[in-house]
Amino acid sequence: MKITALAGGVGASKLLDGVSRILPPEDLTVIVNTGDDIEMFGLYISPDIDIVTYTLAGLVNPATGWGLTSDTFHCLDLLLRYNESERWFNLGDRDLATHIYRTQQLRAGKPLSAVAEQVCKTLGVATQILPMTDTHTPTTILTDEGPLHFQEYLVRRGAEPKITGIRFENIAQAQPAPGVAEAILEADAVLLCPSNPLISIGPILAVPGMRQLLQETAAKIIAVSPIVGGASLKGPSDRMLAQLGMEVSATQVAKLYADFLDVFILDQQDSREQPAIKQLDLQVVLANTVMRDLESKMALAQTVLTALA
């Protein structure tokens, strides 16, 4: 079974880790959010691409879910002595190699998708990892303190400022990256990972043509809820939904995807939401969606694959 996943962030990479241990890794393609991308220290950082790639390569730092395991920060220490103002974003010594390589290749005219492919090859990842687009479309969070790049909002400010809107810069000029349309149209199933629906899956769906591809594909489309017990497990999904005037619930997430979705995986803790989600004309599967260890990642991955069979 060929599966194409839409992913962003640490929750997505945990589920994909489980899926890639059950399916042959070549049968999985991942379309990744690039709205989090940012230039720091003159280097192009693509956090969600790296999180998924490092996870599937078995190299991710298990404590943070991003960066490389056992990395050191000697280069950053000296860099910050030159430029104190970028102290808020941590780049490990080995992680820097990926950013230096990516930046060199982009400056030489290579598209982001080609660089992602080369990084996968080098790190031994057989799963195809595609950026949603090759155009730089950074996510701006509009807040009561003014507009902030997503990383400034999340990492520098700890998601403290109150948000009033979200803008995906340059999105109207963006096109799906090479391979994205085929990956959606030719898949047997499409999986929306348990990622923030507004700033991880949202930017992917905002790429012109993406929602139509999801509506047109014959693939069965399944989403795993990122909201459990009325809150997000990690990250600011819950407060962002609330501050933008939306309900903080799994049902709200299902509504955001209802125009193309077939199946919704709802956490057991939220079973009382089952009727509301069924009313959206979706099949509902109850499961434990909290992934604390390899066993729970693989159990959730198996639930997804069984629901798709």
Ligand code: FO1
């Ligand atoms: N997240 C943090 O909370 N603090 C950091 O200093 C940080 C650095 C960082 C460097 C490279 C990278 O690929 C990811 C990094 N992240 C960091 C994670 C990232 O900010 C977010 O978790 C993702 O953008 C959300 O998916």
